[in-house]
Amino acid sequence: MPLLDPIPSPVAHADRHALEWEPLLALVSTFASSPVGRVAIVDLQPSTDEGWITRQHQLTGEVRLLLEEQVSIPLGGLFDPTQLAAKAQIPEAALEAAELQSIARIAHDIAAWQSLLREPSARLAGKLPGLSELSATLTISLRPLAESIERKILPDGSLADDASPELHRIRREQERQQRVIEESLRSALRRLSGEGATQDELITIRGDRFVIPVRSELKRRVSGVVHGASSSGQTVYVEPLETIEQNNELVRLLEEEQAEIHRIFVALTRQVGGYATALVDGARVLALVDSLQARARFARNYDCAAPTISADRLHIEGARHPLLEKRLRAQGAKQNTAVVPLTLELTREHRQLIISGPNTGGKTVTLKTVALLSMMAQAGIPVPAGAASFPIFDAFLADIGDAQSIEEALSTFSAHITNLDRLARLADQNSLVLLDELGSATDPEEGSALAVAVAQFFLDAGAWSLISTHHTSLKVYGANTAGVLNAAAGVDEVTLVPNYQLRLGVPGASAGIATAERLGLNAKIIAGARQRLGSQQVDIARFLDRLHSELAELDESKKKTRAEQYLLNQQRARLDREGDVEIRNRVRDLEKKLDSLMKEFEFQMRENVKAIEDRAAQQKLSKEAERRIIRMRREFQESFNQTVVAHRTGADQGDANAQPHIVRHISAGDQVRLKSMGGKIAAIQREVEKDVFEVALGPIKMRVKRDDIAEVVKSAQPQTAERADPLAAARRTKGVHVSVIPANSDDMRMEINLIGRTVDEATDELEKYLDRAFLAGLPRVRVIHGHGAGILRRGVRDFLKSHPHVATIAEAPQNEGGQGATVVELRQ
Template identity: 55%
Template sequence: MTSAELLPIIPSPLREASAAALEWPRLREYIANRTFSALGRAWVLALEPCADLAWIDLQQQRTAEMRTMLARGGSFEFQGLFDPTTLLEKARIEGAALESTEIRDLLAVVERVAAWRNLIDPPPNGTRYEWPGIAALSAPLLDYDLAPLLRLLRGKIEPDGSLNDDASPELNRIRRAMERQHRAIEASLRRSLQSLSEGGSTQEDLITIRGDRFVIPVKSEFKRKVPGVIHGSSSSGQTVFVEPLETIEQNNELVRLLDEEQSEIHRILVAMTHALGQNSASIHLGARILAEVESHSARARFAETLNCSRPIFAQELSLTAARHPLLELRMRAAALADGTEPIRPVPLTIILPPEAKQLIISGPNTGGKTVSLKTLGLLSLMAQAGVPVPAEEAKLPLFENIYADIGDAQSIERNLSSFSAHVVNLDRISREATSDSLVLLDELGSATDPEEGAALAVAIATHFLKLNAWCCITTHLTSLKVYAANHPGVLNAAVGFDQQTLTPTYELRLGVPGASAGLNIAARLGLGADIIAAARAQMTTQTADIGAFLDQLHDQLTAAAAERETMQQRERELSRERARVEVEGRVEQKARTKELETKLNSLIENFAYQLRETVKAIDDKALAQKIARDSDRRMATLRREFSEQFNSTVVAHTTRADKNDPAAQPHIPKGIKVGDIVKLKSLGRQARVDRVIDAKNFEVSMGPMKMRAAIDDIAEVESVKVVTPLEAARKRGGVTVATVNDDTDYMTSEINVIGRTADEAQTEVERFIDRAFLAGLPRIRIVHGTGMGVLRRTLREYLRNHPHVTTVTEPPQNQGGQGATEVELRQ
């Protein structure tokens, strides 16, 4: 058991991460400041990037799970955690006794570990989180039960470290006896003071303590008159402190009780220490787990603050809307200090094409080249240390090492100039880097003669290109820009610069080099116009032409981007307008269709009314009834056919299809087979298919009645589902037709319509009765519940007028009573 076990164990740590140059320690310090315990802070400060993908993914997953927990309003108290290793080692020594304050501190750790164990494995009514990574990390704690230890330690040590009176029954007894002894001694001394004060022998009416003995102050000249033991005098010598004879035995008893108290306290502390020693393994394990959990909690809060995302590791380099975390935090802090709205840094997007592994960034000073370089490097370190990165999306390779040569590397102690220090650093990087390394070089080729520096910069860039290492280089050198344009696998990029305001935009534009704009920036910063003019005169024609070309290129790109945005905006407006017109057209068409349908229905109703009046005028009642039945059936058929033709016309008009188009044709059922339930247009009733005569004719039956039906007379088909009797019995809430074997049919005789509206229930019951009649059932049972009685009244009124129903009765109370209805069917 060691303290090192409480800190992160980093598998395959990066040998060279250029952490200081990329400000990783500063970022780690910021995250550590979001912890609440010394142990969690130490864990974060020991965090380092590594090249072990499994470890990284696990760290990222656990942080994401903690972020989800916090987003759901969850929390956990980490305060009180510290490294318990030393105290636990002492507790394991036989007979050792920790100080009460040390036990109190360890108890705080035990409380935190037990609380976390309950959060991981909550009771049935507790909050349960979906966090497999955190659960796996904490799973070893489930093998330990700290409840007995907590029962032994809780409530026995006060916040100041003293033992509570109830720490043990014996301690309680001793302290009650001490209180009684105190009162007895005080009463005796009060009596002595009263008798002595009458003679003026006492200095003041006060009881005090000298060396665990209660005494009274007596004037020096009267000390012979007070029988007792003198326990010293005041600094002036005018007062002596006397223990009267009558309280000596009482004080002796109090001292004895004090010794007993100390002995009992020691015994309790030894017992507590022993219990802690016995549970040292679980406490140490819990502290180690909680240290990492708190680090994930701190990382999760950091990720939420900067709206970070979980990086994806792949053989590509793609950062979308990335920000430098320390720069954003600095800008937020400045805005908070000034009381202004915080300004976010301009996001950085770097998406290298699959064939490119080297990026050359050029552009003006103060334009953000170095920030882009540091953002890429720091986000790579964060990703491989298990920290979410501030970007909308981040896809990064898994780097074995990250090298950076940034800033002024001058070393007075080593007698190195800036150029020499850079060369020494570049030599080391060129020897150690591999194809899985990330190399970041700021202002390559600077701090020496421009021509020699340019040649050296191109040679170094070529070396890393041949090495196939991931490489990002910032530069002002034209030769490097030309190198990038002429070599496959290398991509130019430029930081933006506004030629109108002569200010950088801090945007990174991929695919083109950038102009340094040094003279323009110098002019903006106030350098004399004559000096600027002289400098421009010194520039070679080629250099000036290149600068002008790059300026024009960026202006054209900016104009193209603005025009593209304008076109996209117009396309969006056209799409919205097109959608609005289509919606209005559909609404108008629907209203017109509804109007036509209403008029046509009105005409049909008038025709039906006139037909009924004509039938009433016939004197022969039998003939009139037959004509009425035939006319009703024929009218129903005509209504259905008219509806289908009307709908076909609407479909054809809506879809602009020809009348012969299949989309505009009435529905023709297909795939009819024996056992299917079909609805006949001519009768408006359902029938069962008993035999398929040919593709267009079928033999059907309605109860005992059999007939032939053509496919044109079939409106709809409903296939019968084959189930077992047990399944049919289980399905009590609806209609189930099932086949038990090849010869007999089975159908449940009960339907449950509780919870349906009156219309829904009537529709379901109608279909159920048709099926039951076809299946030859003699009776059925409808369960509708009691409720307000609406379903019962509606259904019974409907059933009494149904042609297949003979009787409608209410079952006995023990079989449902008013909550059900039994129906006898015609045979």
């Protein structure tokens, strides 16, 4: 069973070689972390399954997010464990130490990946839904398996002494037996060395048995078994008789050790078999993750974007051919070169593009870039572009390059025709067709006619097609045929050097002679070619040159216009800001002046009242002073409103309505036009005194003199919201809020809550409240002080008894608070 699932609904026909698909996959695969990930990339194919395509781009985006957050993805031990997992399920099978160690490494990686998704960082929480769903089947933790293997197998592949109690016992007995044998052999060495029979005092091992070296000519002096000789033949290795039984015991222990080791490996293998399914599933997920990681790294390195799928639009913005960019990056340090981004758009209504222009101008690269990026999008690989949108194609059909074949006896033209016939049989409305240098390699007139017929065929078939050409007839076809767009490969207007920029909507000049001259062709040949160029071709070339020049001038003019418009908008915004600041400052000054005057007036009046000893006279004068305060406040507010509104409407800067008019009779209810208000209409409320009227202008009431009335509006006309409320209009115009509203009963609350205050705090707040209530003309208010210990209630009532605005006080009824509140009747 393959580790990775096959690509669903792969594209049936794709000219991968012509479009350089394999080199692109090789480039992306270099960003994988494991051989399995590289194989997964190399096996990618474009799919027609929109759900699969969308999911691949979503998963790649989530892995890219992990990389941006510098999260380390555990893939160091990734390999395909399918065969080892199958072997581990065979009864009494034993995996090798290295195989078990590789299983432990991948088990650790799978467990680490599970932990990463189970407990993501705070910045990643909820941002990995696709990866979480992908890994939802990994429910079994493989960490116990990895720890079990690592605990028993040492890094060098040998078994640890404590891999099992039996192995520990055997190895301890082996050590003891080796010490016994070594002591016996050293005793024999000392004895024989005195007789000169030994070569040197060295104990060695031959075939798992301890022996001593003896000179060949004296070997008969040593009773024992000979286990071989040295390469020179001067030394033989003898096992003395007294150590034979001891060596036999050691060999027995070694055999027991090997049997126990095999038993341990069988047990570990059986344990691996129990986790076989979890291992393969985990490896399958990690293989896909490595493939996604390779795509994400490629996307980050090549500044790629995730494309969108659109059935009606093929759009790329700032696109680059990745293989060309790779090559130019390698040359960049020396030549300072870079890919020129490509932008183009085709739609259902215009799905054929005719690209013309000079040789080496980038026409073929444009064709390959569009096709390769479309294939990348359908294979789940981000595309090197600022933005991209593609339909889903079921075929990528290309006729690019020299298709000459000596073995098949095909000329270049014949090979192109054979390929075109294949493309014509395969193409439909879901195909992307690329035709490079259509109609070349034969007679120009016949080739031109054939090229137009081929282009018309693919247009009628509904295929999305990009065609590069030098034929003028194809350029004319592109200009005159519905559903077809022209495009010009860019060229510098002065030097005629290609700039690789694509200009949509206009045909390009081939500039073959100029290109040949730029590439260094002999000057005499160039001159002769220009002399033989027909007048019609010259005229067409000049027309195209002039068209491109005019388009360049138009682009420059548009840039200048946009820059001037930008500066104009900035200037207008600056003037608006300065005007707003000036008006706000003036209104603020007026408000400060009003507030200062009223505070001064109130202070002086109350000081005068306090100076009077007689209580009755004091109360009488206090009421008179309060009435004067109210009248002064109202008159000053009316004057202030008139000044502000006149300035905001421009009435104080000259207005036709300010001219004198003769107004004879004015009565309440008349609609009049005011000079000081810029001709605004107000309603007469009443005549205050001779030639002085109270008028209502929206929510503002003010007094005006007769000579401020321009005319009486006889016909009752409904006023718009803006005419009725000049201040509202002014606020909408400049964003300035002006509001001067006298205290009235509608704005005042009928009660005040003093619970929680100290006596001093309560009396200060209560005094301010009573002043406002008195000015508003409230007849009765309720003071809430609560029950408590009664301290606040007594302090409040003592204060109320001596207050000049208070007529009477009484305990509130039970339904209004009882002892917790006091009802105050105010003087009128």
